[in-house]
Amino acid sequence: MTQRFAPDRPAHIGQPHLRRNALRHLAGRGAYVSDLALPRMVHAAFLRSPMAHGRITALDLDEARAAPGVIAVYSAADLNPMCQGWTGVLSHFAGMTSPAQSILADQEVLWVGHPVAMVIARTRAEAEDACEKILLDIDDLPAVAGFAPALDPDMPAAAEASASNLCFRAELKTEGAAAAFDGAALVVEGEWRFGRHTAVTLEPRAVVADYDPASGQLTVHHGTQTPFQFQDVYARQFGLPDNRVRVISPDVGGSFGMKLHLYHEEMATVAASLKLHRPVRFVADRLESFTSDIHARDHKVKARMALDGQGQVLAMEVLDRTLIGPYSTYPRTSVAEGNQVIRLMGAPYAMPDYHGVLEVLFQNKVQTSQYRAVGHPIAVQVTEALIDLAAEKLGLDPFEMRARNVVADDAYPCASATGYRFEKLSHQESLRRLRALMDYDGLRAEQAALREKGIHRGIGLATFVEITNPGAAFYGVGGARISAQDGAVVRLTPGGEAHCAISVTEQGQGTETIIAQIVADQLGLTPDQVKVVTGDTDATPSGGATWACRGAGIGGETALRAGRKLAEQLCRIAGAILQAAPESLALRGGAVVDAATGAERLALAELARIATYRPDTLPEGTDNSLSVAQHFAPQGYPFGFTNGVQAAWVEVDTETGLVKLLKHWVVEDCGRIINPLLVDEQIRGGVVQGLGAALYEECLYDDAGQLLNGSLADYLVPMAGEMPDILIGHVETPTEDTILGAKGVGEAGTAAAGAAVMNAVNDALRPFGARLCQTPMTPARILAALGIGPTERDETWN
Amino acid sequence: MKQALELQVNGEAVALMVEPRQTLADVLRDSLRLTGTHLGCEMGVCGACLVLLDGKPVHGCLTLAVQAQGCAVTTVEGLDASGEIADLQAEFHARNALQCGYCTPGMLMTAQALLKRGAVPDRAEIREALSGNFCRCTGYEAIVDAIAATAAKRGAA
Amino acid sequence: MKAPPFAYRLAEDLPQALDLYARSAGDAVYLAGGHSIVPSLSLRLQAPALLIDISRIAALAGVSLGPEGLRIGATTPHAVLLEDPLVATHAPLLAEAARHVAHPAIRNRATFGGNLVLADPASEFPAVVRALRAELEVEGPEGARQIAAEDFFLDLYTTALQPGEILRAVLIPPPAPGQLVAFAELARRQGDFAMVGAAVRLVPKAGVIGTADIVFHSVGLTPMRAVAAEAALIGQALDAATIAAACAAVAQDLQPGDDPVLPAATRLHLAGVLLGRLLRRVQGEWA
């Protein structure tokens, strides 16, 4: 049995250490890709399709090529032959199909914003000047924009290369599903619509590609979460050895899943640098972000739940339809979200049977793919709305309803009806904590008193299960070259400090801080003595990096094991110097100590000095290595599931449809907490992204596939004035799969915040018999539910 | 056609040639390499590009550089170097009121302008003052906490 | 998102600004705070040959009080309207509205005159100056003239300004004795374009409403005077029945269009709700 934590060691794991790298940002010394200026660097701009679907009938670049400051102007004919196409399908999604993608639109444009031509100029302004001089003619083709056309068998496919608009269909069914509904005492049902939204990172996508033909080296400064994935993509697509491709991801101004997909503009930028032999920069502007960053959600769900007379959930039946883009995103696909939707339904509950169907449909809008909490908000919102509906029918309190149905804390390990295996979750304890944290009974009394005065407040609850620490089952088994492992090199510097180069990356979550805490604990140092390097494929071992809440759980475990390996090596060297058995030594307080007495035997600085400068004094045959490398891939459970419960307290102005968020609570169990300060802030940030989707954010399109709100003035993100304070509580159930015991937390907030708020709004509206089933819950939709103003045109289910 | 522009940036006299179409944010970032001023929307909605123009926060993306002729501009680098926001920076750090850091310079500009008004703002006033500063990472609460803590300490001093 | 090239000239005074315009063949735009022009240039939604900077012309600046009322220079930033004691005393409605205009940093540089001249139908100040029956002083190639706010806003983004004319100042008449004002708007987030907003000015006369000005914004192509609602108030005591009648009359006054997030009927409903709230607020102050 591996020792978990030495009891006498001053543990930094679990402490609220501050982020040292935050100080740079506070001084204005952040270093983002969009800040980078390299010698001879030139700037890219793209001419994009203004139509959702069409055929290019004329493209004349001559005038643009002659414009001031222009270095080059490229069309598909120039760039597309430079690389292989890429197709976003994975073999474990059986039967899925997608057209191949290439760099620029060739003959057919597929969405508003599809890049058609690329201009390279001395400045971005000059590149945009030249874009105005390109003559582009496009003949309209029918645009698939919405569920009705996507489901219409007579409608042409969104892309001519597709046989139909069905990208993927999947079905999950337990044997008893139909019988459960036949024998149910109560069946509740509904239909929900989830608007399309997008990540809106404050720093848009940014890339500087720099090819040096003399060394054959391609360096790509790329604001991404996953540098090694892009090293692999660029190497394979452009036929370069991967060790000649260096991807550097310095400070990244927000990512949230959006920056790990392959985009046409980044590929074009690399291609241009390969052609021009000089650095080429592309930084998306905000309009380009809205029309080329991946979008997410865009689901419509029809679901019902069967219950027995005591309110015990027997089964769910779910049809999830989702509209993606004209093709499936590479390399993670656009079906992973729907796949998670149908598998996470009912996850917190002891539900024996299930029948779920997923249909993924093509349309002529920008691609959808993974964005924070992939699929979770949809599954949670549908499940929790059905639970509330059932509670209402049965006259049960929503807390009681959930308490009756969650999987008991002592019933683990267990499996869900959708096929997930859970190691150990804590729904019951989380519900108990939440009830106390929010003073549920007091709030109910307050709600009743205010209702008398015509003030309509509501309480909404939402339990959830979150997928973290994915193994290779997630993508690797389907053939994706997405690493499920991570790697670290930890070394003792000649001065006796530590250095850790690790493949997980930092976008402000605090990755570097927690890695320093973990390594410090293994080496008997303070976190400040551990320098952590991330985000550079030349500087760290390869690994999957930061996505799907794997940084702490998998990256952290990698660092822990690397740190232990180095500690053992240092004890061996010290043992040789001190003529002591390595097992009798330990590292504490910056020194090698006697493990039994704690008495200092040798300062680490002295050890490092000897091993570095006077290895000749070591006994013959002593390995003087001060560096170790360690890789780690999760084994055991395919995913590290976490759980929690959220509550929202809202006030609805029933005359205006405006919702005021009064307070929000989260109780969450992410396993071992490495840094409570950072964990809480991950949760808060996640909650607010969930609240954005619930109340504000929606990419609006017309029937022709035109985006109607491509700016931050019209696409509403959550701002400080409208957001609530968020109280957080924790349950800590470490995973037994790793020494560290940590799971992920980055998506927990987003997973259930929207569900809690929708339940709260519906709770507030209960006296009116009104119910919301669509996000975002805009004033117009809330008023429509109250019978004021028109309801939106409903698209049929066909 | 480039024009001559003279202004004070972070207390230093600067003279350079700019195109009329260049915004103050572009000139600060591209010509003077003061990259602490960020661009998030380039239409005055996100607050990432706020700088002090003659002491007041303005959007660097909405101000043409040529309009700053003869003015004093302070960027986050200047506020940092002068030490005048050291307490605010320390509270942001202690409260982890930033993640990716891209909104942070703009947040500091707004916060410092609010704090300099003198009265100790309550949480609602702080949230209202931040209404033009978008942060995608934190959910704002930590930022409000940090500003409130600074306000309380300055108010007590 | 970088602006196309243009020339820039700083005008020292009004004659120079007018002269620069006269020599521009009509392809020039006046620039003050730049908060509507600069983003529109950056988005390449317009491409004038010349920007004439009028932001430093002394004759366009300053707030002063005279016998005709409060005179607010066109280049006065919104923040001054919020903070200036003269505005607070003599045009509190304007100060109240200024709180709702965008965000603090915008208000430091965006100008009052620029806002009025843009005539965005979602903007607050056009509704307020119309409700206050302000006069707009204009200087142009043909000389100076004064335009009533009532006659200034002609159509979507269209004012009575002729090409080359510059808004010099806005004159707000002294408040009528007993005048009561209120401003509010319904917006999804602080500082957003309102779903609907309104400025109300009532002058009591012998215990009943003598004069009523109700001007909505964000519900039509211009700031919209609610004539029927005003008529429902005049000569009446400000009681619940009168308020209800005024709110009902709004449907005759406004014909908003649909937009992607707010159907016309919903917007009209909100206009009635907002007017009711404003009138009840005024009712509370009624002596």
Next chain:
Amino acid sequence: MELTGSHSLTQPPETVWRALFDPEVLARAIPGCETLAQTSDDAFAATVKLKIGPVSARFKGEVELADKEPPFACTLSGKGSGGIAGFAKGAARVTLAPEGTGTVLSYTAEAALGGKLAALGSRLIQATAAKLADEFFTRFADVLNETTTTATTD
């Protein structure tokens, strides 16, 4: 989005009908029309500069008349590319009904914007389209009425 309107004209339907195919009349009626050249009996190439508030864009495109039922109805359609600003297109079914010695011109029009104009201008698309449609037919009526006046004084 559908827009409707009607205008009273002093001339009989036959005169109005001819005017619909008269490049000089069209050039004066189309808001912001800079050039208009006939390319066939029923088609014209046009350059139009539109300025609405903070937006000003030059469109190059075609104007076409189709589904003709002389002299009572036809469909007038236009499509223009504004380069990187996007595109605008619209079609109006125009009907002419005699009224006394004159004509009532009614239209049902549809308009759409694409690209950047749609992404940034949706708040005001409908108002703008309605304004432009109304402006076209008002100016068309004005031009016709003016032409008649000139004709009678000659």
